[in-house]
Amino acid sequence: MIDAYEDPGTPERRGGWWYLWWLVRCQPWRSVAGAVLSAVWMVLMAAAPYLLARAVDDGLAPGDPWALAGWTGALLVTGAFNSWVSIMRHRTMTRVRMDGNFRTVKVVVGQAVRLGAALPRRVGAGEVVTVGVSDVKTISQALTIAGPGAGALVVYLVVAGLLLSMSPLLAGVVLLGLPVLAVLAGPLLGRLQDAEGEYRERQSVLTARIGDLAGGLRVLNGLGGKGLFADAFRKDSRRLREQGYRVGSVASWIQALGMGLPTVFLAVVTWLAARLAAQGAITVGELVAVYGYVAVLVGPVAFLVEMGYDLNRGVVAARRVVRLLRLEPEPDHGGAVAPTAPAGLHDPESGVRVVPGTLTALVSARPGDAAGVVDRLGRYAPSDVTWGGVRLDAVALREVRERILVADNEADLFAGTLRETVHGRRERDAGAVARAVRAAAADDIVQGLPDGLGSAVSAQGRSLSGGQRQRVRLVRALLADPEVLLAVEPTSALDAHTEATVAARLRDAREGRTTVVTTTSPLVLDHADTVYLLVDGKAAASGRHRELLAAEPAYRALVARDTDDDEARAGTTGTGTSGTAAGTAGTAGTAEVSEVSG
Numbered sequence: 001m002i003d004a005y006e007d008p009g010t011p012e013r014r015g016g017w018w019y020l021w022w023l024v025r026c027q028p029w030r031s032v033a034g035a036v037l038s039a040v041w042m043v044l045m046a047a048a049p050y051l052l053a054r055a056v057d058d059g060l061a062p063g064d065p066w067a068l069a070g071w072t073g074a075l076l077v078t079g080a081f082n083s084w085v086s087i088m089r090h091r092t093m094t095r096v097r098m099d100g101n102f103r104t105v106k107v108v109v110g111q112a113v114r115l116g117a118a119l120p121r122r123v124g125a126g127e128v129v130t131v132g133v134s135d136v137k138t139i140s141q142a143l144t145i146a147g148p149g150a151g152a153l154v155v156y157l158v159v160a161g162l163l164l165s166m167s168p169l170l171a172g173v174v175l176l177g178l179p180v181l182a183v184l185a186g187p188l189l190g191r192l193q194d195a196e197g198e199y200r201e202r203q204s205v206l207t208a209r210i211g212d213l214a215g216g217l218r219v220l221n222g223l224g225g226k227g228l229f230a231d232a233f234r235k236d237s238r239r240l241r242e243q244g245y246r247v248g249s250v251a252s253w254i255q256a257l258g259m260g261l262p263t264v265f266l267a268v269v270t271w272l273a274a275r276l277a278a279q280g281a282i283t284v285g286e287l288v289a290v291y292g293y294v295a296v297l298v299g300p301v302a303f304l305v306e307m308g309y310d311l312n313r314g315v316v317a318a319r320r321v322v323r324l325l326r327l328e329p330e331p332d333h334g335g336a337v338a339p340t341a342p343a344g345l346h347d348p349e350s351g352v353r354v355v356p357g358t359l360t361a362l363v364s365a366r367p368g369d370a371a372g373v374v375d376r377l378g379r380y381a382p383s384d385v386t387w388g389g390v391r392l393d394a395v396a397l398r399e400v401r402e403r404i405l406v407a408d409n410e411a412d413l414f415a416g417t418l419r420e421t422v423h424g425r426r427e428r429d430a431g432a433v434a435r436a437v438r439a440a441a442a443d444d445i446v447q448g449l450p451d452g453l454g455s456a457v458s459a460q461g462r463s464l465s466g467g468q469r470q471r472v473r474l475v476r477a478l479l480a481d482p483e484v485l486l487a488v489e490p491t492s493a494l495d496a497h498t499e500a501t502v503a504a505r506l507r508d509a510r511e512g513r514t515t516v517v518t519t520t521s522p523l524v525l526d527h528a529d530t531v532y533l534l535v536d537g538k539a540a541a542s543g544r545h546r547e548l549l550a551a552e553p554a555y556r557a558l559v560a561r562d563t564d565d566d567e568a569r570a571g572t573t574g575t576g577t578s579g580t581a582a583g584t585a586g587t588a589g590t591a592e593v594s595e596v597s598g
Contacts, residue, residue: 012322013326016318016322019321020318035151038147042148042154043155050289050292050293052285089148135320138316141314142310142315145311156301159174159293173269174294251309265294265297335396338395347385349376350532354484359527359528360530362518363558405480409473421472424479441505445472467498471502484514484515484516485513485515487516488518490519503526504527531548533558535554541555
């Protein structure tokens with residue numbers, strides 16, 4: 001089975017069938033072993049009726065106790081050996097499915113990392129969730145064809161050969177049974193593939209809506225749009241349910257055929273064998289054997305129908321994975337020489353100019369506008385931004401990522417120790433970690449954990465409070481020590497006392513380095529060298545915080561509403577949230593912080 005750190009290989013991208021075949025080719029010996037064990041298991045099940053027939057004809061009918069005992073012993077040994085084969089078959093096929101599952105997860109995650117910040121612009125969140133949660137499991141289940149699927153075909157042919165030695169008529173009926181089954185079930189399998197594909201599409205749309213609802217419920221409540229969103233979600237949910245009924249209707253017919261047709265098949269063959277026995281064309285032992293053969297075939301035939309069902313669903317899921325794998329990252333044609341020394345950033349679209357070595361703040365009534373500026377300054381959106389007079393998109397992306405860091409307030413936190421979480425890709429000395437922890441006012445977090453920096457932190461920091469998670473993210477960003485730090489709402493989840501501490505220490509920690517923050521908190525704005533007021537995404541005014549308070553009514557109306565509350569709470573501690581308007585800022589640069597942490 002694939003190791004967690006093993007290269008999964010280069011996946012097939014030509015289509016769903018090709019992708020499934022690639023998963024089988026990645027584990028050839030295991031797939032062959034599964035097919036052989038499955039074939040032996042099913043053939044030995046078919047051997048039981050033969051041994052029983054010999055016991056009847058050679059021992060029971062003529063009254064030969066030794067022959068009866070011999071054939072009975074052979075039947076017992078065969079059954080015991082087949083039990084062991086069944087265990088090994090199950091173990092092997094479980095490894096085949098798990099390898100397919102983990103290999104698909106690795107190629108999907110690798111593709112997501114490869115696409116980076118382009119992923120949310122190219123694929124909906126619901127699509128990624130559906131692929132990662134549902135499609136991966138469906139694909140692995142379809143790999144069962146490599147074992148029991150091959151075994152079912154082998155035992156079908158073996159039984160037909162055994163019946164041919166008894167009666168060509170019975171062998172002909174058995175051999176015709178599978179084509180008849182294919183003719184009846186084939187059209188249904190085609191309909192299932194179409195219905196399943198549409199169901200998956202609707203499922204991804206609904207999943208995306210659930211994510212939007214979870215992330216923006218507070219904003220929706222504030223804007224009075226909760227009812228409209230709920231109505232849209234209800235309609236999409238109803239459509240998904242109706243499509244699910246259509247999928248279930250086709251699937252139920254396929255499963256009914258899988259159980260019903262083999263039973264009819266058994267009845268027809270048994271009736272023919274009974275007539276042949278009555279006519280003396282076959283012996284009583286052979287009649288028992290025929291019944292046993294056909295009874296054994298019920299399982300493989302039903303499995304072939306089920307296999308067709310799983311395979312069609314697997315192809316639909318594999319096509320979705322292939323569609324994701326076919327996406328290419330945005331081309332990087334950067335060949336221009338980047339500034340060798342700290343240089344200013346200029347965003348012509350908004351009019352924002354970032355002076356190197358200073359602390360610049362972006363204020364907007366709409367958090368998305370400020371986050372949009374950060375996206376452009378960090379090269380996460382197409383723009384005409386210049387860096388020291390050079391177009392930012394003309395510089396090699398790797399160098400941009402090394403020198404300009406976008407730190408989102410909802411960036412991912414990965415499971416591991418707190419030290420691993422804040423270190424990212426590079427090891428840091430204890431002094432640098434201690435300085436970053438102090439600058440982010442995260443001393444109490446480290447001291448409150450049982451093993452300090454060595455304490456385990458769960459995925460996404462679920463074991464921490466909202467304010468603690470935000471400060472851990474800030475520690476990570478400060479520890480990366482980029483030339484340019486673009487922080488989206490770095491203090492929105494902090495109480496006023498902690499926020500004032502972070503604001504003062506942030507300026508000291510980034511002294512001489514270029515820093516941009518988006519915020520509407522006066523506690524942070526008071527420490528900024530330059531504040532830009534954005535109106536409809538454009539710079540309407542700029543200056544120091546106190547200058548704008550005195551000269552710009554719009555600015556005063558936006559930030560002064562927090563002033564009284566902040567001053568009243570400045571001497572207290574707690575874990576409440578500040579009243580900033582940008583508590584639900586956009587997701588600019590999540591991929592960047594994730595990359596630093598990776």
